[in-house]
Amino acid sequence: MERKARVAELKRLLGERVLVLDGAWGTMLQGAKLKPEDYRGDLIKADHPQDVTGDPDVLMLTRPDVILDIHRQYLAAGADITTTNTFTATSIAQADYGLEAYVKDMNVRGAQLARQAADEAAERDGKIRFVAGSESVRCHVRGEMLSNRGVPELPEVETHSRRNEGDPCDLDIG
Secondary structure, X not given: OOHHHHHHHHHHHHHHOOOOEOOOHHHHHHHOOOOHHHHHOOOOXXXXXXXXXXXXXXXXXXXXXXXXXXXXXXXXXXXXXXXXXXXXXXXXXXXXXXXXXXXXXXXXXXXXXXXXXHHHHHHHHOXXXXXXXXXXXXXXXXXXXXXXXXXXOOOOEEEEOOOOOOOOOOOOOX
């Protein structure tokens, strides 16, 4: 189904019923019992200066099979919408792992994997599935940009929902 027809169908369905979104990616990834080498794969060399273990977004590039399987599980359980698992695929968040150069690839691959799983599910049962992008909230505390490690308990927290400049925001994967 073409993107324009999918958007029209999404609007129609939202007028009729509540649509189900996939669930917690973190717990699903924890359940996969991944090892440090799963996060590095062949892409991240052993001498990479920062540990990438625990980076959910790099898995789109190093273990796409795991990501695709989680999409398939959520869709099989009844999700109408699956997200791209790109919550921390921003240059700010990936700086924690030294992987800023891979941000665009993470976002593109995340969207492709989600679309693949959604299309497979629709082919199986004829029920259309949708893909939603997933992005983190950028936080400024007293004018300082914070990483994805969390927001300290400070009274002056201002959040922004747009990704940082340089990250792909308008991917049109279909």
